Amino acid sequence: MYQNMKKPLLATLSAIGIAGTFIATGTAQGARAVVIPAVKTDLPATPRTQTAVLAGGCFWTMEAVFEHVKGVKAVTTGYAGGTKATATYDQVSAETTKHAEAIKIAYDPRVVSYGTLLRVYFSIAHDPTTLNRQGPDSGTSYRSAIFPQSPAQAQVARAYIAQLGATHAFSGPIVTKLETGxxxxxxxxxxxxxxxxxxxxxxxxxxxxxxxxxxxxxPTISS
Incomplete structure (x- = not known):
């Protein structure tokens, strides 16, 4: 989100009444849905709440998208990939902690599957072809990364990335990495x-x- 000059710049634009020009540009850039196939390999539905951890740019945006998915019970913004001692916004924003801004999704797999969450993640929540950058935000803390919560999730994520690559779903290569943390x-x-x-x-x-x-x-999974 607002790092370095972004916050004062947008505040100034809003104050002088010309932010609309930038908002129109941002709207065009930020709302580009990519049509991609559903996952071929998914996890089975279970009666217990499951969690997914995803990183893909500003966690405000990621949270906003996924809290509107049917079957999602809660979305928590946070940091993944670094240590607890450095898991603060000021430290992560300095790009020295190895953290990524991320979200933890608690979801009902009987309503929405892990594979469907990944489809939303790749098609609209962020652009998986841009390295360490999403929208106006750049740096390794804004990287595209999946933090599997089980070996089964890792298998599904890895297979889906391969599937999307094989079908040339995007104009460029997918830079999303599977990470632990x-x-x-x-x-x-x-x-x-x-x-x-x-x-x-x-x-x-x-x-x-x-x-x-x-x-x-x-539309069928939008709440």
């Missing part, structure tokens, strides 16, 4: 950011177009 929740002010800050410039510019694009592309 503990998930640490982010600070309270980062949680449920989309719903609590509907007029925030970043939400208007990047998150709302993503949510709208998700609903248009996946």
């Amino acid at each position: 503990t998930f640490y929740p982010a600070e309270a002010y980062h949680q449920n950011f989309y719903d609590r800050n509907p007029t925030h410039p970043y939400v208007v510019m990047w998150d709302k177009p993503k949510v709208a694009a998700f609903r248009a592309a996946f």
